[in-house]
Amino acid sequence: MQHNQPVLDNISTPTAPSRRRFLHGLSAASMLPVLAACSAPTIGRAPAGRVVVVGGGFGGATAAKYIKRANPAVDVVLIEPNKRFHTCPMSNLVLAGERTMDSISHGYDELQGTYGVRVVHARADDVNPTARTVRLSTGTVLEYDRLLLSPGIDFRWNAIEGYDERASELAPHAWRAGPQTTLLRRQLESIEDGGTFVLSVPPDPFRCPPGPYERASLIAHYFSRHKPRSKVLILDAKDNFSKQGLFQAAWKKLYGDRIEWVGLSKDGRVVRVDAARREVQTEFGTIHKAAVLNVVPPQKAGFIAERAGVTDASGWVPVHANTFESRLQKDIYVVGDATIAAPMPKSGFTANTQAKVAAAAIVASLDGSTPAQALWVNTCYSLAAPDYGVTVAGVFRVENDKIISVPNSGGLSSANADDSIRRTEAAYAQGWYQAISQDTWGTPRPA
Amino acid sequence: MNLRNLTSLAPRWQPSGLLQTLCGAVALLGATTALAETTPPLSQQQVKLLAATCASCHGTDGGFAGPIPAIAGRPADVLSMQLLNYKHRAPAGTTVMDRIAKGYTDEELRALASHFSSIRK
Numbered sequence: 001m002q003h004n005q006p007v008l009d010n011i012s013t014p015t016a017p018s019r020r021r022f023l024h025g026l027s028a029a030s031m032l033p034v035l036a037a038c039s040a041p042t043i044g045r046a047p048a049g050r051v052v053v054v055g056g057g058f059g060g061a062t063a064a065k066y067i068k069r070a071n072p073a074v075d076v077v078l079i080e081p082n083k084r085f086h087t088c089p090m091s092n093l094v095l096a097g098e099r100t101m102d103s104i105s106h107g108y109d110e111l112q113g114t115y116g117v118r119v120v121h122a123r124a125d126d127v128n129p130t131a132r133t134v135r136l137s138t139g140t141v142l143e144y145d146r147l148l149l150s151p152g153i154d155f156r157w158n159a160i161e162g163y164d165e166r167a168s169e170l171a172p173h174a175w176r177a178g179p180q181t182t183l184l185r186r187q188l189e190s191i192e193d194g195g196t197f198v199l200s201v202p203p204d205p206f207r208c209p210p211g212p213y214e215r216a217s218l219i220a221h222y223f224s225r226h227k228p229r230s231k232v233l234i235l236d237a238k239d240n241f242s243k244q245g246l247f248q249a250a251w252k253k254l255y256g257d258r259i260e261w262v263g264l265s266k267d268g269r270v271v272r273v274d275a276a277r278r279e280v281q282t283e284f285g286t287i288h289k290a291a292v293l294n295v296v297p298p299q300k301a302g303f304i305a306e307r308a309g310v311t312d313a314s315g316w317v318p319v320h321a322n323t324f325e326s327r328l329q330k331d332i333y334v335v336g337d338a339t340i341a342a343p344m345p346k347s348g349f350t351a352n353t354q355a356k357v358a359a360a361a362i363v364a365s366l367d368g369s370t371p372a373q374a375l376w377v378n379t380c381y382s383l384a385a386p387d388y389g390v391t392v393a394g395v396f397r398v399e400n401d402k403i404i405s406v407p408n409s410g411g412l413s414s415a416n417a418d419d420s421i422r423r424t425e426a427a428y429a430q431g432w433y434q435a436i437s438q439d440t441w442g443t444p445r446p447a
Numbered sequence: 448m449n450l451r452n453l454t455s456l457a458p459r460w461q462p463s464g465l466l467q468t469l470c471g472a473v474a475l476l477g478a479t480t481a482l483a484e485t486t487p488p489l490s491q492q493q494v495k496l497l498a499a500t501c502a503s504c505h506g507t508d509g510g511f512a513g514p515i516p517a518i519a520g521r522p523a524d525v526l527s528m529q530l531l532n533y534k535h536r537a538p539a540g541t542t543v544m545d546r547i548a549k550g551y552t553d554e555e556l557r558a559l560a561s562h563f564s565s566i567r568k
Contacts, residue, residue, distance in 0.1 A: 065507075066499065349503055356499040360492070372493040377500040377550070379543055393543050395550020409550030413542070425542050428504075431514030435506045445513055 048073035049145035049366045052134050053117075054124040054304055056080030058087070059150030059336030059351035061111060062440045066359035068115040074366060076117045077142060079124045079134070083107065085441070086177035088208060089348050090433050095174070095185050096218035097226075098386050103446070104177060110442020127308035129329045146362045148333045149310070149317075150351065151302025152176070153207050156315075159298040160200070160273055167275035171293035175207060187292045188219065194229040195291025200270040200280060201236040202298040205316070207337045207346045209242035210392070212296060214382040217247065220255045221385050230291070234261045235282060237269040242345075243382060243392055245415055250384035250422075270295070301338035308332055316340045321398040322374045323361035324354055331365075333358040343405045344396050350378045352436055374398050378410075381429035389413075389425030494558045497551070501559065509563045520568035527560035 048071055053064045056078055064078045084105040093099040111117040123137040127147065134142045155173065157164040163171070174184040188197065197219055201212040216232045223230040240263075241247075251259045262268035262282075272281040278293040300315030310317045310326040317334045318327040324339065326332045335358050336351035344350045353376040364371040376396040383389055394410035396403050413425060437443040489497075501509055501518065509518035518526060530548055532538065534556060537545035548556060 070495075352503050353500050356496065356502075360496050360499075364492075369492075372490065372496040375497055375500060375550075377503065377547060379504065379547070391543050393546040395547060397550075406550040410546050421540070421542060424540075427514045428542060432504050434513045435511045435515055436503050438506045438511045439502045445511075 048075070050075040050077065050143065051146045051148060051362055051366075052142050052144040053078045053148045053150065054134065055150035055152060055302070055336070056082070056085050056108060056119070057150060057152055057336065057351065058348035058436070058440050059152075059355045060148065061085070061106075061108070062352045062355035063148050063150065063333075063335060063359045063362075064111055064117045065115055065440070065442075066356050067363055068111075068117055070359060070363040071367070072116065074363065076115075078108070078111060078117050078119045079122060079136060079142075080108070080119065081121060081123045081137075082178075083121055086181065087348060087433075087437075088175070088177045088211065091174070091177040091181050092211070092215045092218045093383070093386065094177075094181055095188060095215065096222040096386070097185070097189070098218070101182060106437055106441035106443050108441065114442065124304050125307070127304065127332070129309055129332060132331065144331075145366065146331050146333065147308070148335065148355075148358060148362065149302075149305055149308060149338065150334070150336045150355065151304045151338050153299040153337050153346075154302050156298040156300055160270055160295065162275065163273040163295050163297055167273060168295070170275035171273060171278060171290075171295050173296055174294060175211075175296050175299075184292070184294060188222065191227060191230060191291045193227045195227070196231050196233055196289075197223070197292045197294065198233045198235065198278075198280060198288055198290035200273075200293075200295045201234060201238070201241075202296055203237040203269075205342070205346060206296065206299050208348075208380075209345050210247075210380055210382045212236075213241060213243065213247045214384070215294075216259055216261075217250065217254075217382075217384040218386070220251070220258045223258065224255060232259045233288065233290075234259065235268045235270050235280065235288065236261060236263050239263040239265050242380070243390055243412060246390040246413060247382070247384060249415065250388060250390070254385050254388065299337075301334075305334060305338050310334055311338075312340075314340070321401050321403045322357075323365075323371060324358040325361065333362060341403055344376060344378060344394065344403060345380060345392075347378055347380050349380065349432075349436065350376060352440055353377055376403075379432065381425065381432055383426055383429055384422075385426075387426045388419075388422045389427070389429045390422070391425055489554065489558050494562050497555055498559055498562050501563070508566050510566065510568060517568065518563045519566040521564055523561045523564035526564055527557050530556040530560055 051067055053060045064076050067074055067076050084107055087104050090104045108119045112119050124134050125137050126135040132144050172180045172184040174180040216234050220232045267282045267284045267286055269283045270280045271283050278290045280288050301311050301317050305311050305317050310328050310332055312318050317339045319334055319339050324333050324335050326334055335354040337346040357374040361371040379391055379393040381389055381391050390413045392412050395406045397406055504515050505518050533544040534548035
C-alpha cells in the first residue's frame with residue numbers, strides 16, 4: 001500500500017529537491033479538505049511518521065528543525081499564522097527606540113528550504129486527541145502521529161476589572177510582540193515631557209519574569225534622553241521579582257529616582273483599569289493616572305492547549321519531565337511558556353532547549369528507542385540600559401520525574417561586578433539573541 | 448605581563464586569555480582522569496542532546512560567530528580545558544560560563560569538547 005501523502009491548502013513549497021518533486025504531484029489533489037495521513041505509518045514511502053507542530057516561535061520552530069535534523073524521514077508540518085514572527089526578547093529595545101521591529105522579526109525560509117519542514121500559515125483551531133487530528137482555520141484537517149504544541153500564552157481578559165482585548169488597544173500589554181509593540185512605542189514617543197509611564201505587573205507565573213523590569217529600565221533610559229521630566233511607575237502584584245537586587249542597584253545608579261516600584265504589600269496590585277482615562281485602581285483604592293498605561297495581564301497557556309485537553313485547573317500544561325509529553329494526553333508534546341516547568345522560567349531560551357528535548361523524545365518514540373536523559377539550560381539576559389546587562393542562568397535536569405535546578409550551578413550576575421562586566425553582558429545579550437535566532441529560525445547575522 | 452589585562456580578555460576567548468585558562472586546567476587533569484575511567488561512556492544521542500543546549504548561545508552545531516564566539520572545530524583539548532576551568536576555577540572576568548559549566552559533569556564537558564571539535568567550522 002502506498003502511504004497516503006498529505007494534502008494542504010496554501011502549502012509553501014520547500015526548495016529541497018527531494019520534496020520539490022513530491023509536492024509537484026500534489027497539485028491535482030490539493031482541493032481535498034482532509035489531509036490524509038499515516039494511518040499505516042509502517043508502510044509506504046514515509047514510514048517514519050508525521051509530526052504536526054503548532055506554533056512557530058522559539059519552541060515550535062526549534063522543535064521542527066531538530067526533529068528533521070535527527071531524522072529527515074519524519075514528515076514535519078509546522079502551523080503558524082504569521083509569515084514573520086516577532087520576538088518578545090529585544091522588543092523592549094524597540095520600545096526604547098534602540099531597535100526596529102524588522103530587527104526582531106524572523107521567517108521560515110531555513111525550515112522549508114534547508115530542512116524540508118512544510119510550513120502552513122494558518123491558525124490551529126482545534127485538536128481531537130482521540131482521532132489524532134488538528135483542524136486549521138482554513139478548514140484543513142491534519143492527521144498526526146505525534147503532535148507538538150508550542151502555543152505560548154493567552155491573556156486572562158477581565159481578570160483585572162475593565163481590562164479586556166478592546167482595552168488593550170488603548171492601554172497596550174505589548175506582551176506578545178507585534179502590533180502591540182508598535183502601539184506602545186508610538187504612545188511613548190508622543191508622551192508629553194513630565195507624563196508618567198505606568199506599568200502593571202501580574203503575579204507569578206507569567207511569561208518572562210524579568211521582562212517587566214527590563215522594560216521599565218529601557219523606558220527610563222529613553223526618558224532620560226528624550227523626556228527628561230517623565231517618570232516610570234511600576235505597580236506590582238508581587239513583593240519580590242526576578243533579579244530584584246541587580247535591577248534596583250542599576251536603577252539607582254543609572255536613573256536616580258526616575259523609576260518607582262510599588263510591591264504588593266505597599267498597595268501595588270492593580271484591580272481595576274479604566275483604559276479610556278488611562279487610570280488604574282489598586283487593591284486599597286488608590287487611583288493612579290498615567291500618560292501611557294501598560295498593563296501586563298495575568299496569563300494562561302495558549303488556547304489550543306485547552307482545545308487539546310492538555311491544560312489542568314491552573315490553566316497551564318503539566319508535562320512528563322524527561323520528554324515534555326503531556327501528562328494528560330498521549331502523543332501530544334508541549335513546550336515553552338504554556339508548560340508547568342518550574343524551576344525553569346517561561347523564557348524563549350527555555351522554550352528552545354525544551355523543544356530539543358521534546359524533539360529527541362518524539363524521534364525516539366517514533367523509532368521505538370529510548371530517549372536520552374534530558375538536560376536544559378537557561379540564560380535570561382536583561383538590559384538595565386543598552387550597555388548594562390545582567391543575567392540569571394540555570395542548568396536543569398530530571399530527578400524522580402521532576403525538573404530540578406542542578407545544585408551549585410546557575411545563579412545571578414555578581415552584585416559587585418564592575419561596569420566592564422555589565423558592558424560585556426550587554427554585548428553578550430545581543431550575541432545571544434543573534435545566536436538563538438540563527439538556531440531557531442536560521443536568521444543570518446545582521447550585516 | 449599585565450595579569451589584569453590578560454584575565455579581562457578571557458571571556459572573549461582571546462589567545463592570551465587561553466594561555467591563562469590552560470595553566471589553570473593543568474592541575475585538574477590528574478583529579479579527573481580516574482573518574483572518566485569508571486563512568487560508562489555517554490551515548491552518541493546523549494552527547495547530541497547535551498550539545499544542543501550549547502547552540503542556544505553558540506548557534507546550531509556551535510558554529511555561529513558573533514559577539515559570543517563559535518565553538519565548532521576548535522581543538523578538543525583546548526575546549527576541554529576551558530570548560531573544566533570554567534567549572535572549577537573560572538578566570539576573572541568570566542560572565543556566565545562558570546555558572547553554566549557547573550551544571551555538567553566533567554565527563555560531559557569532555558564529551559562536549561570532543562563533539563564540537565569534530566564539527567567542521
